Amino acid sequence: MKRRLLKKTGLFLLFLWTAGSMAFFLVRAVPGDPILSILGPHPRPEDVLRLRHSLQLDRPLAAQYLHFLRRLAVLDLGESLVNRKPVLATFLKYLPNTIRLTVAAMAVTLSLSLPLAFLAAVRRGRFWKVLAVAFSAIGLAVPAFLLGILLIIALSLGLKLFPVSGSGGARFLALPALTLGISLSAYLTRMVRTVLQAEAERPYVLLARAKGLSEAQVFRRHVLKNAMIPIITLIGLQLGALLSGAVVIESIFSWPGVGTLLITAVRQRDFPMIQGTILLMAALYLLTNLLVDLSYPLIDPRIDHDPAE
Numbered sequence: 001m002k003r004r005l006l007k008k009t010g011l012f013l014l015f016l017w018t019a020g021s022m023a024f025f026l027v028r029a030v031p032g033d034p035i036l037s038i039l040g041p042h043p044r045p046e047d048v049l050r051l052r053h054s055l056q057l058d059r060p061l062a063a064q065y066l067h068f069l070r071r072l073a074v075l076d077l078g079e080s081l082v083n084r085k086p087v088l089a090t091f092l093k094y095l096p097n098t099i100r101l102t103v104a105a106m107a108v109t110l111s112l113s114l115p116l117a118f119l120a121a122v123r124r125g126r127f128w129k130v131l132a133v134a135f136s137a138i139g140l141a142v143p144a145f146l147l148g149i150l151l152i153i154a155l156s157l158g159l160k161l162f163p164v165s166g167s168g169g170a171r172f173l174a175l176p177a178l179t180l181g182i183s184l185s186a187y188l189t190r191m192v193r194t195v196l197q198a199e200a201e202r203p204y205v206l207l208a209r210a211k212g213l214s215e216a217q218v219f220r221r222h223v224l225k226n227a228m229i230p231i232i233t234l235i236g237l238q239l240g241a242l243l244s245g246a247v248v249i250e251s252i253f254s255w256p257g258v259g260t261l262l263i264t265a266v267r268q269r270d271f272p273m274i275q276g277t278i279l280l281m282a283a284l285y286l287l288t289n290l291l292v293d294l295s296y297p298l299i300d301p302r303i304d305h306d307p308a309e
Contacts, residue, residue: 008293012286019282023275024068028061034081034269055081057271068275077276082268087276091258097167098257101180101250102242104173108181109238113188120189121196122219132193139186148179148252165254176253180246184238191234199227228299236292240285 035048035057052058056067071078077087120132142150155175156164162174199205200223208218247259254260258281265273 005294008290012290015286016279016283020068020072020275020279021065023278024065027269027271027274032269034271037082037268037270072279077279078272080265080273081270082273087272088280090273091261091277091280094256094258094261097255098243098246098250098259100173101176101246101255101257102239104177105180105184105242105246106235106239108177109184109188110235112181113185113192116185117189117192117196118219118224120193121200121223122215132189136186136190136193139182140190142183144179144183144246145248145252147183148175148249151175151179152252165252167254167256172255176246176249176255179249179253180242184242188234188238192231195227195230195234196223199223202226229296232292232295232299236289240288243284243288 034055035043035051039047039051049058056064059067068078075088077091079086080090116128116132116135119128123129152164152175155161162171166172196219200219205218205222208222209215213221246257247262249255250257250259251263258277262274262277262281264270265277
C-alpha cells in the first residue's frame with residue numbers, strides 16, 4: 001500500500017507541474033496585454049512601462065517561468081494583476097459555490113443514471129433497455145449549454161419556477177444542477193450499463209444462473225460486486241470534472257464558481273489568476289482521482305497484493 005501511495009503521489013506531482021507549466025506558457029501565447037485591462041484602452045506610454053516593470057512583465061520569459069516555479073514550490077500562487085488580491089484566497093472564495101453545484105449535480109446524476117442502468121441490466125424485458133439507450137442517446141446528442149438554455153426557456157421564462165441566473169438558495173441552484181446532472185447522467189447511464197452487461201456475460205455469472213439463483217440474486221451477489229471498481233472509477237471521473245469547474249454552465253447561469261472566476265480572468269488577461277485557477281482546478285481533479293484510485297483496495301482487497309504494483 002505504501003509503494004502504491006508513493007507512486008500515485010509522484011504521478012500527482014508530475015501532472016500538477018505539467019498543468020502549471022502548460023498554463024504559464026499558453027496564457028502568454030494568446031494575443032492580448034493585461035496592462036490594458038488595468039489601465040484602460042488608451043493609457044500613457046510612461047504608465048505602461050512603469051506598471052509593466054512593477055509587475056515584472058518586462059523580464060525575459062525564462063526568468064518569469066523560474067520565478068513562477070520558485071513561488072509554486074512554496075505554494076505561493078501570486079496575486080491578481082487586476083485587483084492585487086492573493087490568487088489562492090480568491091479561488092477559495094469561489095470554491096464553496098462550485099462544491100455546492102457539484103454535490104447537487106452529482107445527486108441528480110446518480111439518482112437518474114444508476115437506477116436506469118441497473119434496471120436495464122437486470123430486467124429481461126426490452127422496455128428498460130430501450131429507455132436507457134434512448135435517454136443516453138438523446139442526452140449525449142444535446143450539448144450541455146443548449147440543454148441549459150432550453151431549461152431556462154421552459155422552467156424560468158415559461159413556468160416562472162426558477163430564477164434565470166445568479167446565486168442564492170436552492171431555487172438559484174436548481175437549473176445549473178439539473179443541466180449538469182442530466183448531461184452527465186446520460187453518459188454515466190450508457191457506461192454503467194455497458195459495464196454491467198459485460199460483467200453479466202462472464203462464465204461465473206452463467207454458472208450462478210445455472211444453479212437456480214434469481215436474476216436479482218445474481219445481480220446483487222456477483223455482477224454488481226465485481227463491477228463496482230469501474231463504476232466507482234466512472235463516478236470519480238465525473239466528480240473530479242465537476243469539482244474542477246463546470247466552466248460553460250457556470251457562465252450561462254452566472255453562477256459564481258471557479259469556472260466563472262477562470263472566464264473572468266481570461267477576459268482580463270490576468271496571468272497569475274489564470275495560472276493559479278487552472279493549477280488548482282487540475283489539483284482538485286487529480287486529487288479526486290487519486291482518492292478513488294487509493295480506494296480500490298477497500299473495494300477489492302486483492303488489488304493491494306497485486307504483484308504488478
